[in-house]
Amino acid sequence: MSIVFSLILLPVVVAVALLLIRGDQARGVLVVAGSILIGALSIYLTVRFFISGSANFNLNENYEALAEFVGYAMMAIEIVLAVVIFALGIKYKKYLASLLAVLQTPLMVWFEFSAGKDIEVEHALYYDQLSIIMALIIGIIGTLICVYALGYMKDFQHHHPDEPDRRPWFFFLLFLFLAAMYGIVFSNNLVWLYFFWEITTLCSFFLIGFTKTKEAVNNSFRALIMNLFGGLGFVLAIILLGRDSGTLELSGLVQIAAVYTSQVAAPLVLLVFAGITKAAQMPFNSWLLGAMVAPTPTSALLHSSTMVKAGVFLILKLSPAFLPTSSAPVSAAGTLAMMVGAITFLMASCAAISQSNAKRVLAYSTVANLGLIVTCAGTGMPGGIWAATMLIIFHAVTKSLLFLCVGTAEHNIGSRDIEDMDGLFGRMPRLALFMVIGIAAMFLAPFGMLVSKWAALESLIYSSNPLILLMVVFGSSVTVFYWGKWLGKMLAIVAKRDNIQQSVHKEEWASLGSLVALVIAACITFPAFSQKLVVPFIVSVYGGMVPLESIQFFLLGTENLYIMMIMVAVIILLPLLFLGKGRKKLAPIYLAGAGLDDNLKFMGSMQKETEFSLRNWYMEGYFAEKRMNLIGIIATVLVIVYVFASVLAVALRGGV
Amino acid sequence: MTVMEFESILKIAVPVAAYILFAPLLGGLLAGIDRKITARMQGRFGPPVLQPFYDVLKLLEKEAITVNSSQDFFVGCSLLFMIVTGCLFFAGLSLLLFIFALTTASMFLVAAAYSSNSPYAQIGAERELLQMMAYEPMVLIAAISLYIVKDMTFNIGDMVSSGVPAVILLPGVFLGFLYILTIKFRKSPFDLSMSHHAHQELVKGLTTEFSGKTLAMLEVAHWYENVFLLGFVFLFFANGTLAMAVVGVVVCLLAYFLEVFIDNVNARMKWQFALNSAWIVALTFGAANMLIVYYRLFGGGV
Structure with missing residues (x-):
């Protein structure tokens, strides 16, 4: 348990130290040392896991006082944060944010002092295969982004000389974010999970608003408000779960769902709703696109290893509860996840076609891929979980690489427009190669993302909802188009270009190089990942519910995995x-x-x-961003209203 | 090695070897017949049936010229992946894997055209991407429909060896597939990305900057591609019996003739027509048929 505690606390310590340190040099040393330490600790946890398996920690036996103290400390911090949000909301005239803050925090506090007080949480902390995967993503990719940020923020400060140097605050937020993420993936106590959940919301709020321009402030409040809506859903879920089922544990929720599906229908739907807001699914995708005003490391962190991954992580954890049973052939929460995810996947992929801003293409691609993950998790079936987990892994590595590449390109060619990247091979050969690897890994066989998409298609056939299958089919066809034209632009060899690659900072190269190595390593070693972590996770989750052979049936055959590996080797x-x-x-x-x-x-x-001059094709007449968003938002709002209404109807019927 | 193992290896190795060796011959021959029929339809005598082979041999003797040093690499990769894609198909592996590998092979070609930074090649490359976007939904719908009617397997080997001929349950999907086959073969009215005849706005599109050996590689890649595309048509008929195999081969040849015919009676359309019509066909013929077999098997629906 001490490792789990240290993984949550170590980033906090580093964060506080970074807040106090002013010197460039000291900060560099601290960030690198802290990153190495956090990464090493994550790997150590993995090793420990392989030796002694997953673990649940019962704090009531020896650490009762500690658990109680942590509970009160969290509550105190929540109240302080609520006051801060309330005040900021008033100051910037964003009254909705203030309203949401005064709504959810008192509600939570009231619950904890009334009904919540008597509910005993057996296992507050745990780790299993999925936590390990997430810990590795946070501990390796997250910290690489922090290291990259060192070089990037030097340039950033250089580009904005008249601004006060607020880098200590920036790095404080980055590391705090990592701590909160560890909290999310290790907490079984939903109240604790909620606390870390809100911390990530706050961190992203401050990071998005970092530059304090008008646009940044507006976008940060949009992100805050949307995520506070999700947080409100989370609070309501906790209250309903505590009141009706007498448990506050994530594992307990999933266990109850297997037997008394209707009893936890409402909390499940509310938690999926919270996950949807955090994972930037439509109709809430605009906050993630707005997050682009922040310095690039922020986008990379939000898109790859933190924030949005917290959203899909929660839905994935709940996934076994969506498994159709004979008493409940359709799970309301599962339907919500599948429909919203599939619509988002299709519409966001379409919208990506119309974008020439590289970061916006990446953002829409993130939204789309998260949609696919949410869809897969929504099936509640072993194959869906396999596909979703693999997508999380590959997406985290590849997307962080691409974001950081675009950030470096932007600082050196002065533009993040794809049209300005033609002939990048002549100007920045190594960076261009890295980007091409990243793009190819996003959509081409035999690389990882495609393997996961393949598994997703196979598992969705059993989702008993063929419309979802159709949406995914069209969405993946569209995906080929927008990546293909970007790839082409990068590969164009334009005469007479000077090499301007020398000015890239060495921290940036170190991070980019490591990420490329990770992308390639992930593509080659994923069958091992599947066998050692993902399949055991699925088996442990479904152990009692589904026969083992049928689990195997839902996964891509091993022969297929080996063929993919051979193809990767050939390409290399x-x-x-x-x-x-x-x-x-x-x-x-x-x-x-x-x-x-x-x-x-x-x-x-x-x-x-x-x-x-040659220009790419953006097909505004077909895939105009506004139109795609409008259609997506209307469709997803209808789905959400429909599912909420039907759950409420059942609850009312049961009440009478 | 036991006899059983040996047999199962033979079962994969023989068709794959046959494909690698004979597909270019068959593909080249089909191309020659295509040109002959086309000529006759236009009231010309036409070249000898073996003309495509003469052309390729001549291309191989041309002086090696290129516009940049990376283009040849991409075309070579495209040819290699085209062969790999066909091998996956004739080894009887997963149909989805085959479709994804085909996308990669096509992407290499698109990359080659982009790399030249030539206006005509780049227009061709973008149109090729558009065509991929247009036909892919129908191809995936066809694969999923075949999965459903062939006892829940994507394995091509299992698909061709048992069950009812898929076309009986999937007539709509079959027609939809024939429709997008015209796009895939780049025949009029969908010869948008490259054309056998020079058109002024496109010159030779995708292939404008290829010459000599590079162009020869591309030709051979097309021969390989055409053979496994007709193999896909065959999937709709095969069920392990000799009779259906014969029917399947005959239909493949008819389908090829149909494409040549369509090519000759149509003028080139705008790209909008390709995208709209291919998606409409996928959503009506393809999706409707898929939904029918889906609900027939799983229940549900209205």
Whole structure:
């Protein structure tokens, strides 16, 4: 248990130290040392896990006083934070935020002092395979982003010389975020989970608003309000669960759901709703897109290893409770997750086509992929959980790499527009190669994301909802288009470009290089991941409910996994085959006979030398961002209203 | 090694080897027949049936010229992945894996065209991406429908060896697949990304900047591709019996003839038509048929 505690507390200690330190050098040392320590501790936990298996911690035996103290401390912090949100809401005239703060925190406090007081939590903390996977993602990818931020924020400060240096605050928030994430993945006590959940909301609020421009403030409040809605759902779920079922444990909730499905229908739906807000699913996707105003490390952190992953983590943990049973053939919460996820996947993928801002493409792709994860988790079936977990892993590694690459490109070419990235191979060859690896890993066979998509398709056939299947089919076809055109733009070889790669900071290279290595390693070793962590997780979750053979049936066959591995190896070795064969005579490209032999200009009318430029296709007429969002929001709101109404109807019927 | 193991390896190795060796011959021959039929339809005598082979042999002798050093690499990868994709198909592995590998092979080609930074090649490349987006939903719907009617398996080997011929339950999916096959073969009215005849706004599209050996590789890749695409058509008929196998091969040839015919009676349409019509076909013929077999098996629906 001490490791779990230290994983939550160590980032807090580092965060506080970073808040106090002003010097560049000291901060660099502290961030790197802290990151290494946190990463090493996560790996140590993994090793411990492989030796002695998963663990549940009962604090009531020896640590009762400690547990009680932690409970009160959390409550005190929550109250302070509620006051802060209330005050900020008043100051910036965002009264909805203030209202939500005074609504949910008193509600929570009231519950904890009344009904909640008598409910005993047996296991407040735990870790299992899924926690280990998440801990590795947070501990390795999250910290790599923090290291990257060192170099990036130097540039950032350099670009904004008239701003006061608020980097201590920035790094404080980054590390606090990591601590909260550890809290989420290790807490079985829903009240604790809720506390960490709210901390991530607050951290993202401050990080998004970091630059304090008008846009940043507006977007940060949007993120805050949307996530406070989710938080309110969380509070209500806890209260209903405590009142009706007398438990405040995540594991207890899932166990009860297997037998008395209708009794926990409402809390499940509310928790899925909370997950949807945090995972930036439609209709709440706009907060994640707005989060782009923040410095790039923030986006990378929010999109890959923290925040949105907390949302899908919660839904994934609840997933076994969605398993259709004979008494409840359709799970309301499962339907909510599947429908909202599938609609989001389709509409966000479409919207990505119309974007030329690289960060917005990445953001829509994140929203879409999270949608797919939520959809898979919503099936409540072993295959769905397998696909969702694999998607989480691959998405975390790849998306963080891509965000950081775009951040570095932006600082060096002065633009984050994909149109400005043509010929990047000439200007920043190594960075371009990293980006190409990242993009290819997002959508091409035989890389990991595609393996997970494949598994998702297979498992969705059993979701008893073929419309979802259709949405995923169309969504994945659209995905190929937007990645393909970006990839093409990167690969275009434009004549006469100077190499400007030298100015990239070494911290940035270190992080980018490690992430590329992780992407490749993940693609090669994923069958091991599957066998050692994901499948045992599924077996432990479904052990009693589903026969073992049928679990195997839902997973991609091992032979398929090996074929994919061989294909990855072939792709890595391919360039070697063509090494040294490039000694051909070079000819200029065809420009209808008017080219000027430098591949940049042609002879226009009146003998005027004209430079040509090539632009990608954004298909506004089909996939205009506004329209895609509108359709998605209307559809998902209808789904949410429908599910809430039907659950409420059942509850009312039961009450009478 | 036991006899059983040996047999199961043979079962995979023989078709794969046959594919690698004979698919280009068959594909080249089909291309020659295509040109002959096309010529006759247009009132010309046409080239000899073996002309595609002569063309490729001639291309191989041309001087090695390129616009940049990375383009050849991508085209080579595209050919290699086309062959791999076909091998996955004829080894009887997962249909979904096959579809995804095909996407990768096509992406290499798109990458080659983009890398030239030539206006005509890049227009072709983007249109190729559009065509992929247009046909992919129907292909995936076909795969899922086959999965449902073939006793819940994506394994091509199992699909062709038992059950009822899929086309009986999936006539709509079959028609939808034939429709997008025109896009996949890049025949008029969907010869948007490249064309066998020079068009002024496109020149040769995707292939504008390829020459000599590179162009020859691309031709051969197409031959490989055409063979396994017709193999997909075959999936709708095969059920392990000789009679249905014969029917399947005949239908494949008819389908090919149909594509040639369509090519000759249509002018090129705008890209909007390709995208709209392919998605509408997928949503009506494809999706409707898929929903029917889905609800027939799992129950549910209204």
